Amino acid sequence: MPQRKAPTGYDQARLSTTIILVRDSDQGLQVWAQERVSTMRNYPGMTVFPGGGVDHRDFPAGTWDTSDLWTGQPVEELAARLGLSPEQTHAVVFAGVRELFEEAGTLLAVHGDGTPITDVTPYHQDRVDLISHRISLTDMLTRRDLRVCSDLARPWARWVGGWKDLHWFDTVSFVAVAPRGQSPDGDTSEADDAGWFPPQLLLDGWRHGLVRLAIPTWAQLSFLAQFPTAAEALAGADAADLTPVVGDPVDDPRYAEYFTTAWVDRIRPNF
Numbered sequence: 001m002p003q004r005k006a007p008t009g010y011d012q013a014r015l016s017t018t019i020i021l022v023r024d025s026d027q028g029l030q031v032w033a034q035e036r037v038s039t040m041r042n043y044p045g046m047t048v049f050p051g052g053g054v055d056h057r058d059f060p061a062g063t064w065d066t067s068d069l070w071t072g073q074p075v076e077e078l079a080a081r082l083g084l085s086p087e088q089t090h091a092v093v094f095a096g097v098r099e100l101f102e103e104a105g106t107l108l109a110v111h112g113d114g115t116p117i118t119d120v121t122p123y124h125q126d127r128v129d130l131i132s133h134r135i136s137l138t139d140m141l142t143r144r145d146l147r148v149c150s151d152l153a154r155p156w157a158r159w160v161g162g163w164k165d166l167h168w169f170d171t172v173s174f175v176a177v178a179p180r181g182q183s184p185d186g187d188t189s190e191a192d193d194a195g196w197f198p199p200q201l202l203l204d205g206w207r208h209g210l211v212r213l214a215i216p217t218w219a220q221l222s223f224l225a226q227f228p229t230a231a232e233a234l235a236g237a238d239a240a241d242l243t244p245v246v247g248d249p250v251d252d253p254r255y256a257e258y259f260t261t262a263w264v265d266r267i268r269p270n271f
Helices: 074-080 086-102 121-130 139-144 198-208 215-224 231-238 255-259
Strands: 012-025 028-036 051-052 107-111 144-147 156-162 167-175 189-198
Touching: 012 086, 012 189, 012 215, 012 255, 028 121, 028 255, 051 086, 051 167, 074 086, 074 189, 086 121, 086 144, 086 167, 121 167, 121 189, 139 144, 156 231, 167 215, 167 231, 167 255, 189 198, 198 215, 215 255
Parallel strands: 012 167
Antiparallel strands: 012 028, 012 051, 028 189, 107 144, 156 167
């Protein structure tokens, strides 16, 4: 069977996704973030959320159908919210679930009977096999009698752009609360460091030259910093503007601080 091509999004940009994982803490709302290794082709050394590009593995085998592997908000309703086709929507949700599990070991899925997953230990080998491309997320869900639950991740933002002169990405971001009983980890070759941080701390680190942020991450952290709790962040997602932000919005007053700050890299000045 020929390999299915990854779908494209806005103006033929490659579809991709990020998951903004949040939790409540004694310090208030925290977000899971990771610093990409300097050898990455896209956004090296940047602090980012887990995520990546959509590929052919993010579709069920054969005729497109979500009935056996999807639960929660119907894909057609979510597609209307995102301004994407149902097929594109299926792809970005599956890619987000897969990438988060590969990079942070957190699985936004439920058992076949709808009960939550509170222990991902039994799925360690599945994670290894996903990372090595030996299986697809569809394979894992089918074999383990699991379902992707669209209610666990709320649409948050949509940005279209690229790193320098490389390929452009149409990136849909979702916000999700860390599932009870699951703890994300930094066990990924794509990041030097990872952990939980208050959004404002990351923004302050950027202002002092200690955290590298691309404009989409900076913008999403700025929006997230408005919410004191995870529940309020999820409620905020329901009102989020999902109009694609295309390129560098230098004239948009919402992002004026980012583009007018004379940012100095104090981590490795010659990076």
